[in-house]
Amino acid sequence: MDAYPKLVERFAQISRLDHAMTFLSWDQMVVMPKNGNDSRSAAIAELASVRHARLTAPEVGDWLDSATGNQLPETARSINEMRRVWRQEACLPADLVKARVIAGSACEHGWRTQRLENDWTGFLANFREVVTLSREEARLRQAHADFDTPYSALLDLHCAGDSQALIDSVFTKLRKELPELIQQVMEHQQTAKAVDIVGEFPVQQQQQLCEKLMAVLGFDFDAGRLDESMHPFSTGGPGDQRITTRYRNHEFFEALSSTAHEVGHASYEGGLPEQSRGLPIGASRNMCIHESQSLMFEKQVFLSRSFMTFFTESIHQILPSSAGYDASAFWSSCTRVKPGYIRVEADEICYPLHVVLRYEIESALINGDIEADAIPEMWDQKMTHYLGLSTQGDFANGCLQDIHWTDGAFGYFPSYTMGAINSAQLFATVRSDFPDWQDRFARGETGFLREWLEQKIWSKGCELDSQELMVNATGHETDPSHYLTHLRDRYLKELY
């Protein structure tokens, strides 16, 4: 008898457990009161352990072996994706999985206070254990598949299909060109009058404005919601995409940009193929593609001159205190380039250098070339080198600023910049497929873009590899030249 239906049922079970963990984690980050953390972490760890047992039970390996025979091509692909998910999990012992969840959860929980208190020492006490367990994880993953370094084995979890060689070559080009481009753009922008948007922008109004933006971008509120959290993120499951943003009283573009960004992530998840729901073949491809979708909505749509011109009417209507500024003032304030300490506040040109820095540190850390206590000094040196800013003694604005490392998500950072590059490349094709794209954006039309993305990316799930997706949609593999052109067109020529 064919083992494939058994695999389908098992993976459907696993997706139901994933659903539970996803929404318990959302709750933990968005609404849970602080004293609930111990029980919550224990419950999530328990589910992770049930999931691990279901996925790595001996019969799954047997089914994967026996299901390899005569299959339709799409079934063979589905089995391949199952095998990838299975191998990623089966190569780790249950004890390590559980220890990692508990240590990550404790470190993340502590970080929420330690970051505010600039407490590197307190953080380090928890973080050492996270690093130890992540190295052990990387070592085991490397032993079970063909990776050149332990770090590559972690990279595979987030950027699967995009080799370290590809990432290295892309980052080398950025490292080489961006510092000079930053100087050129800053010089160019010195000649333009700087506009500061100042005022009081009540959080409730900002929230209403974000919901308006979501509606224009095509978000379905019967299948998702917007909430507030310290660090914006998106998560969810079929029919239920949860995005968050954060608000500041004196500034509203951060909330709007984050919202547009997370709408991109949510749209990808919401557009995945229904017929393979709950199966690995029906999941999103990797984070380099995922981030290309969020940056598509944030940088290519929301930050375009044409869309911002359209949306300015809503801004004026919902935030009366913004009435003194026009679309061009908004656009120029949003496209100001200036090196800063905080990655999530960085502009399009500086951002990749924040990522290159983290990539260099985390790969050295996981490969055992440095220890965790060396991080603050490396951070300071690289920030000074790439962006001319020292972080000496300032951990809050340095190595404590990001949540990623707290629970061991090493190998994730590169996807931000690979995503930016994919996004610019995909949008170059959109521009040539829809020469009137600026007129459409100026009327608030985004449906044509959503349809294009749904057809080329979302509905494909994992039917294609990441580079096959890019070739299929744009004609060639990930290439940073589109991104560099995009930056020059926007920031030096001010074309869109």
Place this chain on the structure above:
Amino acid sequence: MDAYPKLVERFAQISRLDHAMTFLSWDQMVVMPKNGNDSRSAAIAELASVRHARLTAPEVGDWLDSATGNQLPETARSINEMRRVWRQEACLPADLVKARVIAGSACEHGWRTQRLENDWTGFLANFREVVTLSREEARLRQAHADFDTPYSALLDLHCAGDSQALIDSVFTKLRKELPELIQQVMEHQQTAKAVDIVGEFPVQQQQQLCEKLMAVLGFDFDAGRLDESMHPFSTGGPGDQRITTRYRNHEFFEALSSTAHEVGHASYEGGLPEQSRGLPIGASRNMCIHESQSLMFEKQVFLSRSFMTFFTESIHQILPSSAGYDASAFWSSCTRVKPGYIRVEADEICYPLHVVLRYEIESALINGDIEADAIPEMWDQKMTHYLGLSTQGDFANGCLQDIHWTDGAFGYFPSYTMGAINSAQLFATVRSDFPDWQDRFARGETGFLREWLEQKIWSKGCELDSQELMVNATGHETDPSHYLTHLRDRYLKELY
């Protein structure tokens, strides 16, 4: 080797799965967008099935047998409670459990429309199957333990330890005395001027007022939160008690009373013994005790003249449109007695008769003395007899008003009134232990009551049976005379 530690670990696992289901259900009822429902229900069903398998695995029965030997008394009690939980789950075949969930779900789903359309015939078509399966369930539960009737076997799920004989004797006294008391109080209240609190009370202000009330009642916002839902409820786990209320624009006492009520439930859960967290011995005792805690905060504290006098300042401050009414107007509007059709809207004197009516009908139904089609006529006769109100032809305001029977929760209703009686009895002891209780309430002090309840009830978990708890706290078993005295003191003498 002793099997007890194995049992402890297994029940801790089960409590972690319960935690997951609890918070996924909270999310489903409070924040989930509607398109998320299918995946959510599937995920919760998956966890229920994992839980069932863990609890009823053959080794659990073996461990319970072999752990019965030489044990400390507290261990023996702990094992007894484990056995009770295990037996309640293990005595039902998986087919019946599944059939019950499907029939209950269909009946509840249909009821949501049928109630609005006064469609008893449509409801009956689904409900007959629910009754058949509940009778089968009751028969099996009776066969696996020592219950005098099938109904007692269902009663045990909600009112464990309070025998049907006890409930019968309590309800007989209420049936005899309450109808006359209602007449006396209505006559007495005719002489007083009726005050109607009218105005517009914005939801946001009401929410702030509810949070103020929670703070005064000792709710810890680091260990819980308040939200809004269609029907108020409370749920949660260690360090995280979630309560909900609902708001209406023209009335604010419903939101406040519900909030006080749910704070009582949440306080009990939050005060359970830490050392036996996650074990059956560390759980709340039964719903007759649970409801005594919610009614303690709702009826004995919030509805007392002294507390309401204190809290009126907050009401005036946070709801400016209430300024025209004083504490005495608030109190008299909240203590109006008038028979009505709807249980959840009933006052303290009429409420028990609604419960007695349901108890009489559901016990006869489960024990096979009547069939489901007899319900409307019995309902009409009893409502006419107890409260002077006929429900002939009016099913929506009669036997279709409650959700409980739709999914087979027979044996639950008695706990509402047993809780009211326990609450009055416990509070009679509090009054004699703290003769200055009214002065304390008038200053907004509630800590003394919380400490007393924590010591006598909350911290005991399931270490004592329900009647042992009552004897330990008040000197004797559940006795309705305290409740009747409370009603006369409040509604005829207007003492507090």
